Amino acid sequence: MSPPFTINDLWAISPEMVLTTAAIILLILDFLLPPGRRAVVGYTGLLGIGATFAALGASAGVRAEAFSGMYLSDPFTLFFKTIFLLIAALIILISLNYLSVEGVDQGEYYALVLFATVGMMIMAASGDLLSLYIGLETMSLSIYVLAGFLRKDRRSNEAALKYLLMGAFSSGILLYGMTLLYGLSGSTNLKAISRTLAAQDLHNPALTLAMILLAAGFGFKIATVPFHMYLPDAYEGAPTSVTAFMSVGPKAAGFAVLLRVFLLAIPSLQGSWVQLFYVLSVLTMTVGNVVAIAQKNIKRMLAYSSIAHVGYLLIGLVAGSPLGISAILLYLLVYILMNVGAFAMVILLCRQGLRGDQIEDFSGLAQKSPLAAATMLIFLLSLAGIPPTGGFVAKFYVFGAAIKAGYVLLAVIAVVNTAISLFYYMRVAMVMYMREEPSPITALSPSRPLHWALAIAILGILIIGVYPGPFLGWAWVSLTGLL
Amino acid sequence: MELGLFIVLALVAMASAIAVIIQRNPVYSALYLILTFLSLAGLYLQLQAQFIAAIQVIVYAGAIMVLFLFVIMLLDLRKEEQRAVKGGYQLLIGLLLAAILLGELGLVFGGGVLKGVPGEFSPEKVSALGNTQVVGRLLFTDFLLPFELTSVILLVAIVGAIVLAKRRLD
Structure with missing residues (x-):
């Protein structure tokens, strides 16, 4: 009998081990520091992310299955882990000052962000339904707590409770799908499932049911219509930095596992799930964009806009070609930068006594701070998909993949949706540039870490927008071993 | 029987x-x-x-x-x-959707006994090796990683409960 694990297996999971250790160190550090010096915990968290990144680089060469197929260490995993670490770093940067503005300057916040990141990394790396589910719950549990971090704020409580209830419900659906898949294939290992199903009669209705349940379960996590109902309330109530995290972290991780399960475990059912995702994609982008128009709260507007973006992302999966999947990865990278950037701007407006989350609060920003207004404008242009921003490049490749795969109608619907989205993104720009600032004039709440996050996001979006080659190449290489 | x-x-x-x-x-x-x-x-x-x-x-x-x-x-x-x-119409829609789902499940499973693929551990093999031993061995070999990861989940749950419930000292 072979040993349960060897030193190579430990090498493979070293990034997760480093990050978990960092999170535990943060928890201890929190006790040692006097109150008011909690930002140190955040900076230590950034160090932990840096160390994890180093471990990721060191373990990148170990290309193997670890822990009897539970854990896959391949370029796909590497790509997602890199963007998860990027997310965690950006979120910590935008939270450092915001937490003290909101009066919830607690060290556990940073530890929970890191724990959620560990969960996401495990999700992306899992080669088995079981480790996938455990990673998903680690991520979700941390984010439930983060969403309710403003304990005295009723809306934050409501957000946490809604997110928790819907999360639990969706986990149930997901598990039902997994159970059926396990029963039909006799294994929880994704590759083994694929092998068994390849030899089976695919017209089994139970198999279709399993696929639908899995799609619905993941659909809740990435918030496709009609599983999006909880999202605007949860986004509005949660602390803005957590909203930024919720809008990118679980979505990116959700796409990682969605791609993994559908491409690795049930590619034999591609004929049926393409139809399913086609419908979901059209519904998601249309409902997201149309409802976003009516929003007055910028967090709610960005929530619906993020729903619409999921619709665009699903187009890549419908196309199903290597081009489509690599376009999804590129899109996710750009989406993370521009969405975190937009939420960081909301945080910039948030001050003591004012949440700054109404679109009206952006009035006259161009007079007050032309640089801040220009920054927000770039994020909005990127979200809408206007060149020369990364948002344009990402949409271009996703829609292009759809046309190449023969889904011209889908691409047309997506372009029409992009035009609709321009309306509500540009309304924010209009408010910033055309409206007078209401008196009395209030100061922004800038901070150096927030500026760093904004700078990273802006630079990333512009570099990808002007020179997308290397990034698309990276996404392309990341597919090795998946397709 | x-x-x-x-x-x-x-x-x-x-x-x-x-x-x-x-x-x-x-x-x-x-x-x-x-x-x-x-x-x-x-x-x-x-x-x-x-x-x-x-x-x-x-x-x-x-x-x-x-x-x-x-x-x-x-x-x-x-x-x-x-x-x-509250919300009588919500209950109605909920019941309707549940009925549809139940009907779909009936269609899927009504066709007869669903044939699964037997896994590695047949009842004979399990009773020969001993039930507890099989579960224990699998937990510490093939499923070691998820088993250990649950400790992270538990830690997150404890931290979360304390964060949400503790009284501020300052």
Whole structure:
């Protein structure tokens, strides 16, 4: 009998081990520091992310299955882990000052962000339904707590409770799908499932049911219509930095596992799930964009806009070609930068006594701070998909993949949706540039870490927008071993 | 005999599960949930999974439900109890959708006994090796990673509970 694990297996999971250790160190550090010096915990968290990144680089060469197929260490995993670490770093940067503005300057916040990141990394790396589910719950549990971090704020409580209830419900659906898949294939290992199903009669209705349940379960996590109902309330109530995290972290991780399960475990059912995702994609982008128009709260507007973006992302999966999947990865990278950037701007407006989350609060920003207004404008242009921003490049490749795969109608619907989205993104720009600032004039709440996050996001979006080659190449290489 | 026992256990499990959600009094709901767990344990026994059945009774019906009851009794729920169920149309739509789902499930499973693919561990092999041994060995070999990862989940749960519940000292 072979040993349960060897030193190579430990090498493979070293990034997760480093990050978990960092999170535990943060928890201890929190006790040692006097109150008011909690930002140190955040900076230590950034160090932990840096160390994890180093471990990721060191373990990148170990290309193997670890822990009897539970854990896959391949370029796909590497790509997602890199963007998860990027997310965690950006979120910590935008939270450092915001937490003290909101009066919830607690060290556990940073530890929970890191724990959620560990969960996401495990999700992306899992080669088995079981480790996938455990990673998903680690991520979700941390984010439930983060969403309710403003304990005295009723809306934050409501957000946490809604997110928790819907999360639990969706986990149930997901598990039902997994159970059926396990029963039909006799294994929880994704590759083994694929092998068994390849030899089976695919017209089994139970198999279709399993696929639908899995799609619905993941659909809740990435918030496709009609599983999006909880999202605007949860986004509005949660602390803005957590909203930024919720809008990118679980979505990116959700796409990682969605791609993994559908491409690795049930590619034999591609004929049926393409139809399913086609419908979901059209519904998601249309409902997201149309409802976003009516929003007055910028967090709610960005929530619906993020729903619409999921619709665009699903187009890549419908196309199903290597081009489509690599376009999804590129899109996710750009989406993370521009969405975190937009939420960081909301945080910039948030001050003591004012949440700054109404679109009206952006009035006259161009007079007050032309640089801040220009920054927000770039994020909005990127979200809408206007060149020369990364948002344009990402949409271009996703829609292009759809046309190449023969889904011209889908691409047309997506372009029409992009035009609709321009309306509500540009309304924010209009408010910033055309409206007078209401008196009395209030100061922004800038901070150096927030500026760093904004700078990273802006630079990333512009570099990808002007020179997308290397990034698309990276996404392309990341597919090795998946397709 | 075996089929009869299965039907009885399955019916009790389903009826008590429905009772959990339609009871107004949360204490009754919790007690019905214990009944559901017990009948599930019976079903596990029928599948020759004695260890899982025992764990089901000890951990779920025992430990977890006692905690549930503690929490329910600590909270003052009398006000909640009196509140009428709002949103009649929501209930109607919910029931309609549930009926559709049930119909779909009926279509899928009504065609006859669903044939699964047997895994590596057949009942004969399990009884030869010993039920507990098989579970234990798998947990510490093939499923070692998820098993260890659950400790991270537990840590997150503890930290989360403290963050949400603790009183500020300053």
